[in-house]
Amino acid sequence: MKIKLVLFDLDGTLIQSTEIIMNSFRETFKKYFNNVDVESVITEFLGQTLSETFGKYTNDNHDINEIIRYYRETSENMIKENLKEYPNAKNTLNVLRQMNIRIGVVTSKMKDVAMQHLEKTGLSKYIEFLVGYEDVEKHKPDPEPINKALNYFNIRNENVIYIGDHENDIISAKKANILSCGVTYSYRIKEILDHNPDFVVDDLKSILDLI
Numbered sequence: 213m214k215i216k217l218v219l220f221d222l223d224g225t226l227i228q229s230t231e232i233i234m235n236s237f238r239e240t241f242k243k244y245f246n247n248v249d250v251e252s253v254i255t256e257f258l259g260q261t262l263s264e265t266f267g268k269y270t271n272d273n274h275d276i277n278e279i280i281r282y283y284r285e286t287s288e289n290m291i292k293e294n295l296k297e298y299p300n301a302k303n304t305l306n307v308l309r310q311m312n313i314r315i316g317v318v319t320s321k322m323k324d325v326a327m328q329h330l331e332k333t334g335l336s337k338y339i340e341f342l343v344g345y346e347d348v349e350k351h352k353p354d355p356e357p358i359n360k361a362l363n364y365f366n367i368r369n370e371n372v373i374y375i376g377d378h379e380n381d382i383i384s385a386k387k388a389n390i391l392s393c394g395v396t397y398s399y400r401i402k403e404i405l406d407h408n409p410d411f412v413v414d415d416l417k418s419i420l421d422l423i
Contacts, residue, residue: 259378353383
């Protein structure tokens with residue numbers, strides 16, 4: 213195996229945004245859907261688009277757009293104070309670059325927001341290409357986002373690995389016929405393991421052992 217390209221999910225994989233995301237959902241559901249037992253379903257929202265999540269509770273597009281606006285405003289306020297990268301993220305990306313391994317990010321987050329978060333955590337300088345929400349019509353677990361990255365890098369599938377914290381990341385990677393890797397610090401590790409990723413790592417620096 214010769215890895216030439218490492219693709220990363222963003223939230224919950226490179227940056228410690230999962231708690232911020234869940235707290236933003238808690239605030240949003242308290243305001244708009246306070247009859248929902250959000251704690252029983254909150255981890256199911258991870259890895260989904262916001263439209264998919266809120267679309268389960270209302271069919272009104274105007275309402276969905278307003279709810280998404282409130283969620284993003286709430287999330288950004290929390291991120292300004294608390295967003296950090298995961299331990300060893302920066303060093304791992306730096307070593308990958310020194311090894312001439314190309315690096316991309318494939319996320320369901322809006323592209324400009326994703327780039328802002330990469331910049332805030334000091335990771336943006338290591339990322340060559342980013343696929344965001346608006347870059348594709350179909351989202352993970354569909355392979356389209358990963359395929360878009362593969363088209364850009366033009367590297368053979370067997371030389372590519374995708375690192376993620378959600379089962380949708382593993383499913384998408386498998387559908388795109390590339391190697392998949394889950395992270396054990398995920399809130400969805402059981403679901404990840406149910407989909408048999410090629411690799412699992414406890415720490416981002418362990419990715420270097422796969423190269």
